[in-house]
Amino acid sequence: MLEQLALLNRKVDDLSRRMTVSERNGVARMENNTVWKRRAPYQREMLIASYDNWVPLLQDRCRIGAVV
Known part of the structure; x- marks a missing residue:
């Protein structure tokens, strides 16, 4: 499971x-927005992933319980 998490993290970093x-x-503008800062940290990854339609990647990450 840790290997899966490492692979997913590398994919998001590469993206x-x-x-x-x-x-x-x-x-960066969204992160500086006060409302944005109150949201769950994984939403930033979802935003980044959306540029390449990497929703399945994030679903996998959620499924293995890596999004905290």
Whole structure:
């Protein structure tokens, strides 16, 4: 299970590195928003993943209980 989690984390990290500058700035603006900060931390990963339609990746992460 830890190996699965490590693989999923690497995929999300790789995806965030491939985001364009404007996409990254959009994520930063949302993170600086007070309402956004009160939300669950995994929502940022969902936003990043949505750029490549990686919903199945996040569903797998939820299924193995890795999203805290």
